[in-house]
Amino acid sequence: MxxxxxxxxxxxxxxxxxxLDEEGxxxxxFEEVGRGDFEAMVQFPVPPSGVEPVMEDLVEAGIREHAYTxxxxxxxxxxxxLSALVERFPGLRISREELYARAQDLAPANSTFFAxxxxxxxxxxxxLLLDSAATIIGAMVVAPLMGPAxxxxxxxxxxxxxxxxxxxxLQVTGLLAAILTAAVMGWLLKQTxxxxxxxxxxxxxxxxxxxSPNFLSLFLALGSGIAGSLSIMRGSGSTLVGVAxxxxxxxPAATSGLGIAFGLPGVAIAGAVLVVVNLLAINVSALVLFFLAGFKPLEAGRFEGVRxxxxxxxxxxxxxxxVLSIVLGAVTWTTFQTQDFEQRTQNELQQRFDEADIEGVDLVSVTVDYTPVDLVLGNEPRVSVLVGIPRDLEAPPDLAQRWDDDLTAEFGRDVVVRxxxxxAQISDGRTPAGQPRPEGRLATGV
Incomplete structure (x- = not known):
């Protein structure tokens, strides 16, 4: 209320x-005893969603803009x-005047914001440099980006x-400052x-x-913008939503700055693209939600122009x-293609080993070196296979080439196989004397 x-x-x-009587x-x-421009003060309770329509009625009844409310x-x-009022004004949406006041409070002074x-x-x-997710989350608690958004x-x-x-x-200059800060910090740390x-x-x-941003990053930004708008409209959890x-x-802004510091333009551009896409998504989601919630300009005559x-x-x-999502789409598609190739290659080689069923021969590992950049540039996938064989078994001299030909025919693209x-030595779990090894003891020998 x-x-x-x-x-x-x-x-x-x-x-x-x-x-007020018509509204029930x-x-x-109270008799007003202050300035002579006012003759009384009226006080009344109303649900949050009823503040705006009631104030519109009072403006028509003579409450001027310079009056205190x-x-x-x-x-x-x-x-x-009160139950009748709650039924008449359902919902939790605050008035536009209250929304305006909250938005003003959320945007801090410039010095505080940049600090x-x-x-x-x-x-x-x-x-990022420590690869610590906990540290990154802690940094987000400090970031004051919700207010400007x-x-x-x-x-x-x-x-x-x-x-x-x-x-x-504030959003644009703040994120540029973040990129510059990360770049300077990365350069200084390189000297130590x-x-x-x-x-x-x-x-x-x-x-x-x-x-490697993909469309899932866009969902994060859209969800963050919607959550931020809802928290302001309903007055709950705005600080925690600001973390999102x-x-x-x-x-991503810090990542872009590190790309500049380490001389990696690919990293700098990828981080910057993610920043711009997320920034636009947060703003458009908040804008759409406020519009759909029915908020109108403070001056009623400006509604059509503002709409x-x-x-x-x-x-x-x-x-x-x-336009920027083309980049996200390309990353999503190339990532899927490379990961799919890696999975299929591993399954194909494992299947061949299972079908061969050669005693003592074991497939130790299959590593595929194939990144989205390789796919875009047309570089060949590099497949590294590690095979364990007994000492008395001779390794086939042309195995790499045979697998190269098989994988090329299977996937329709040239590969490099190493x-x-x-x-390989496999124990039988028995002691030299032919007796089972006692459980719970470690057999040792020199």
Missing amino acids: RLVQVLIPEGNRSSVLDA IDYAV IVLPTETVVSER FLILSTVIATTG ISASVGAILDDPKMASRGVT VLIPPGLDIRTIPQVAERT IAVALVP ASVFSRIVVIGIAIA VGFIE
Whole structure:
């Protein structure tokens, strides 16, 4: 429930109270003893979703824009007559005035925003280099990106160009600052003993995860934007939801910066593409949800113009996401193709060994070196096979070529097969004297 307090301008007392009576709202009237422009203050409880329509009625009854209106959350309201109001104003959506106030509170001062964002990037970059998911998640708690993401959409919906512009500016400049911070930090760490010489950051799983973005990354961003919007509209869990938004933005930005620091343009571009796609997805999902929730501009006459502006903004962002999604689609398809080839190759070779059933010969391992980049560039897959054979069995000299021909015919593409042999020895579980080895004891010998 909300407790609304409104100062009634001179000469409008009766019309305001009549409007409340028509709504069936219980109220209390206090004589105003402050400024002479107001003759009384009226106070009444109303469900959150009822604040906006009731205030629209009061504006028509004479409540001017410069009048004071205070909306307070209440813990408990005890009244037998409230059930009718709850039925009349169902739902949990807050008013546009309350949404506007929350969006303003979420966007911190510039100095605070950049301080927390840089600290978050430093922690996230450390987590990437350490391959520590826990450290990266901890960094997301610090990141202040939810405020600008939400305020940009709220400003667009409520026709506040200044709020929308500031939200967009903070997001763009903040993420550029994050990339720059990670780049500088990566370069400085390379000059120290904290990073091994010749480290290839592409082999770090947490980095590799951000350099191979696919459509699942888009779902993360869309879900984060929707969750952030819902938390603001219903006033629950906005801090924790902000972590999800930060997860979609800060780690890939830090990855892009590390790509710059280590001279890997592929890593830098992949991380930057993921940042841009996620940023657009978060903003468009929040914008669509606020629009579907029925929020209108603070000035009623601006609704049609704002609706056209919101539609055009959604279309532009949607087109940008679609264009960038070509990259995501390409990564998704190439990743599937390479992983499918690896799985099929391993199954094919294992099947051949099972069918041969040669005593003492064992397939130790099959490793396929075939990345999405290799698929795009047309490089041949490299298959490394390790076979265990007894000492008295001679290794076939042309086994690699035979498997090369078989795999090429099976999959319709050239491959390079490398076969290694190791001497396999298999124990029979018995002692030299022919007696079973006692359980629970380790037989040793020199």
